[in-house]
Amino acid sequence: MRITAIYPGSFDPITHGHKDIVIRASRLFERVVVAVAASTTKHTVFTSDERVAFAQTVFDGVPNVTVCSFDGLLADAAREHRASVILRGLRAVSDFEHEFQMAGMNRKLVPEADTLFLTTAEQYGYISSSLVREVASLGGDVSEFVHPAVVEALNRRLPRHG
Numbered sequence: 001m002r003i004t005a006i007y008p009g010s011f012d013p014i015t016h017g018h019k020d021i022v023i024r025a026s027r028l029f030e031r032v033v034v035a036v037a038a039s040t041t042k043h044t045v046f047t048s049d050e051r052v053a054f055a056q057t058v059f060d061g062v063p064n065v066t067v068c069s070f071d072g073l074l075a076d077a078a079r080e081h082r083a084s085v086i087l088r089g090l091r092a093v094s095d096f097e098h099e100f101q102m103a104g105m106n107r108k109l110v111p112e113a114d115t116l117f118l119t120t121a122e123q124y125g126y127i128s129s130s131l132v133r134e135v136a137s138l139g140g141d142v143s144e145f146v147h148p149a150v151v152e153a154l155n156r157r158l159p160r161h162g
């Protein structure tokens, strides 16, 4: 079956944890669409265009991965890209409740798509975008967690407190 999976997130910024999920998914599905939420309830440090550009850099050369941004409902973006899978990563049990709720709501909004979960590789289980931003802003080295282009952008963008 030729399945397109959509992987949504705010990606502020994209991390190696996200990359791990997408690369593994790219071996399972014909196409993976990394869908950057343009506006989220979170205050983002990077603009939607910047977050898309980082993701494009990370997946440059991976033929079946594309990056887009979406505004509004994920369900509409899934339909637009003809995705029958909504892909999510699970890092810890604490992710589960929220994911379970979102999967249920998305099933209602877009019944033709199913939410599938991949467990995050253990070495990335503790990473989140906000922790990466915090560590960078305090002068910590985040090169183990994000692409070099993102390290550079974080160093330029974030006020240094460390």
Ligand code: COA
Pocket: 008, 009, 010, 011, 012, 015, 016, 017, 018, 021, 037, 040, 042, 072, 073, 074, 075, 089, 090, 091, 101, 102, 103, 105, 106, 120, 124, 127, 128, 129, 130, 131
């Ligand atoms: N590796 C590393 N970090 C990961 C990760 C992984 N595999 N998976 C998730 N994370 C991190 C994210 O970076 C994020 O970090 P942060 O909170 O510090 O920013 C955190 O875990 C939570 O990630 P996630 O649950 O994916 O939240 P998000 O803000 O990135 O994305 C949307 C949420 C965009 C998918 C969701 O709000 C959405 O679908 N919005 C569109 C509107 C809509 O349709 N609403 C109804 C939904 S039912």
